[in-house]
Amino acid sequence: MNFLDRFRYRYDNLKELDANISSDKKNLNYNNPILKSLLSTSVKVTPEIFPKIDSCIQSVFKKLELKNNFNFFVTANHNQTQASCAMMPESDSAEIIITSRMIELLNINELSYVLGHEISHHYYQHNIYPSPNQAKSKMELLKLLHLSRASEISADRAGFLGSGDIENSLKAMLKIASGLSEKHLTFNFSSYLDQLRELKQIKGDQNQMYSTHPSFLNRMQALVWFSMSHEYHEYFETNKNGVYDLKTVDQKINESIKKVIGNELDISTKEIFSNALMWCSLKIFIADNKFTKKEQKLFEKNFGEKNTASILSLLKISKPKSIEVKINNALNEATNLLMAEREKLFNELKKLNSVAESDQKIVQTSLNDIKKKLKI
Ligand SMILES: [Zn+2]
Numbered sequence: 001m002n003f004l005d006r007f008r009y010r011y012d013n014l015k016e017l018d019a020n021i022s023s024d025k026k027n028l029n030y031n032n033p034i035l036k037s038l039l040s041t042s043v044k045v046t047p048e049i050f051p052k053i054d055s056c057i058q059s060v061f062k063k064l065e066l067k068n069n070f071n072f073f074v075t076a077n078h079n080q081t082q083a084s085c086a087m088m089p090e091s092d093s094a095e096i097i098i099t100s101r102m103i104e105l106l107n108i109n110e111l112s113y114v115l116g117h118e119i120s121h122h123y124y125q126h127n128i129y130p131s132p133n134q135a136k137s138k139m140e141l142l143k144l145l146h147l148s149r150a151s152e153i154s155a156d157r158a159g160f161l162g163s164g165d166i167e168n169s170l171k172a173m174l175k176i177a178s179g180l181s182e183k184h185l186t187f188n189f190s191s192y193l194d195q196l197r198e199l200k201q202i203k204g205d206q207n208q209m210y211s212t213h214p215s216f217l218n219r220m221q222a223l224v225w226f227s228m229s230h231e232y233h234e235y236f237e238t239n240k241n242g243v244y245d246l247k248t249v250d251q252k253i254n255e256s257i258k259k260v261i262g263n264e265l266d267i268s269t270k271e272i273f274s275n276a277l278m279w280c281s282l283k284i285f286i287a288d289n290k291f292t293k294k295e296q297k298l299f300e301k302n303f304g305e306k307n308t309a310s311i312l313s314l315l316k317i318s319k320p321k322s323i324e325v326k327i328n329n330a331l332n333e334a335t336n337l338l339m340a341e342r343e344k345l346f347n348e349l350k351k352l353n354s355v356a357e358s359d360q361k362i363v364q365t366s367l368n369d370i371k372k373k374l375k376i
Helices: 033-040 051-064 100-105 108-123 138-163 166-178 187-199 206-208 216-227 228-233 248-262 262-288 293-315 322-336 339-355 358-371
Strands: 070-075 083-087 092-098
Touching: 051 070, 051 108, 051 138, 051 228, 070 100, 083 108, 092 108, 092 166, 100 108, 100 166, 108 166, 108 216, 108 228, 138 206, 138 262, 166 216, 187 216, 206 248, 206 322, 216 248, 228 248, 262 322, 262 339, 262 358, 293 322, 293 339, 322 358, 339 358
Parallel strands: 070 092
Antiparallel strands: 083 092
16 A cells, blocks of 8 residues: 555545446547647657656655656647646556646756656546546536546645655646746745635635636645645654644545535535425325325425425326426436435435325335435
8 A cells, every 4th residue: 555545635536426427447538649649749758858857757756655657758838837647547557748838837846746746646546537528417517526626636645745845846836827937926825825715705716616626726725734734744754743634634625625616516415405305205295196285284394385386286287297207307316416315315205204194005115216216
């Protein structure tokens, strides 16, 4: 086990997703023609051609205690500060491509942060995570983005550990975010963290919600917090104690990102949950083709007057088939919920419907059907 496993960000985990989203390793686009042509037009890093970059690479692998099975390339791009990691799933080798602009902008110590970051994407096998482009619903999209942002937090930590220096890592982040060199930047980190506070006060930036990367402000803050963890200090024997335990750090980061991007994932979860609870209750109540006064009262108590009134008029004017479609839609959407949420939904349904006036056998059949559809 490498220490990178120990320091992996808690939310950078496929288990954050539900059973419906499986990573299809066969679909990975390694044979991407753009990537292929990029590799054929880029210059491979060798000690002869790029001695400084090459020794920087060696030192990062040493610090990360990993074997270097990688190929590094520099590609001519004067506009974009980019580095990317192209890899085959479960392969022990990868290609890392860095733009010339990135190399020009960063000094060699800062570059080691970028290299550590990219190398760790391969170590953590982030390429097996489903791409947000594959999302079939908004909920799924939000969750895949959440996972993608989480993977960046882990990779940033590896960048820091690979460079061995928090200042250089933060400087690299700032240079990449601003595109500016030393000439124009002052590295007063507390003022950037002030910027983060302001961002939260305006209740986040909605554009960030659909971003695959967390805001650079969140990322800087996340790294500073990580460098203050007991676990980090203990492992690297810094003679300092640290301020937080790593679990607290991870929770703080998650909350901080949520404040910036807005709580959309939580809000969507709640909406889907309560919608499914309402339609599934109805399914059970009307399983015997009756919606008794007592059931209506209970329904109203749980889902409100307005919802009950519209359900009643819907029942009057719609064919049973179209009600069933609505119920199934709500159930389908609920399959996107995390496992814990689906179980909670099912338990609440059981509780709520223990008072249904239908025959218990009919109630049980409906519950079983719901259970099966929720995949629990
Ligand atoms: Zn990355």
